[in-house]
Amino acid sequence: MKCIVGLGNPGKKYKDTRHNVGFMVIEELLNRHQWDLNKKKFNGKYAMEHLQGEKVLLLQPHTYMNLSGQSIRPLMDYYNMDVDDVLVMYDDLDLPPGKIRLRQKGGHGGHNGIRSSIDHLGTKEFKRLRIGIGRPTTSIPVVDYVLGSFTKEQQEDVEHSIKVAADACEYWLQNPFLEVMNEYNS
Template identity: 85%
Template sequence: MKCIVGLGNPGRKYKDTRHNVGFMVIDELLQRHQWELNKKKFSGKYAMEHISMEKVILLKPQTFMNLSGESIRPLMDYYNIAVEDVLVIYDDLDLPTGKIRLRQKGGHGGHNGIRSTIDHLGTKEFKRMRIGVGRPTTPIPVVDYVLASFSKEQQEDVIMSIKQSADACEYWLQNSFLEVMNEYNN
């Protein structure tokens, strides 16, 4: 069984913000397969389904970003999901809007959702997909920037990156993560 986790903040207030691109990828996968997040447990909402003969859980932690690991770890423990079968999707300021990057492991890079995940999993060695949201071009605090919606100029790139990220998730269910990285890290 594999687990795809989209990081974000719950609630309408945060729905279309830069910090919620992880949630947006989960929403894209749900829409493609006509599924719903029909389970509530482990401080999260999730769906357990099959894609391409692979059992998969799609998880949206409901803990708010900075406590994401508090949702991921209990779900992994309950379903006996190995850390190598987890993919965490999140926003990245250091990538231009619309770019995606996949990695097999790494640090938190200042991202509090990933920091919490590392703390709760007890390892930095889990798969991740970073989706670029760019850096602010005006003097605005980073917190305000990531909690704001994408600009009109960014919309097309964001939509493309969400679709590409969902494609990469589906590809991972049939291929090794190294193959996914080779295909989508270009």
């Protein structure tokens, strides 16, 4: 069993914000396969499905970004999952819109959702898929930028990166993560 986690904030207020791009990838996967997040537990919404012979959990934590680990850890414990079978997707200011980057481990880089995940998983060694949102080009505070919507100029690139991120998730179900990194980090 593998778990794909998309980080974001719950509620209509945050639906189309840059910080919710992890949620957007989960929604892309749900739409592709006509699935629903039909389970509410572990401070989140999730689906348990089968794809390509693999059982997969898709999770959107509903704890708000800064407490994401409070949803991921209980789900992992309940299903007796190893951290090696978890992939966490989130927004990244240091990547331009349209780019994704996969990593096997790392620090939080100032991202509070990843900081919470590290704290609750008890390790920095879990798979990540970073989705570029770029940095603000004006003097807007970073908090306002990540909680704002994509510009029209960014929208096409972001939609492309969401599809590619979903492709990478599907590829991971059948391939070692190093191979996924080699395929999608180019």
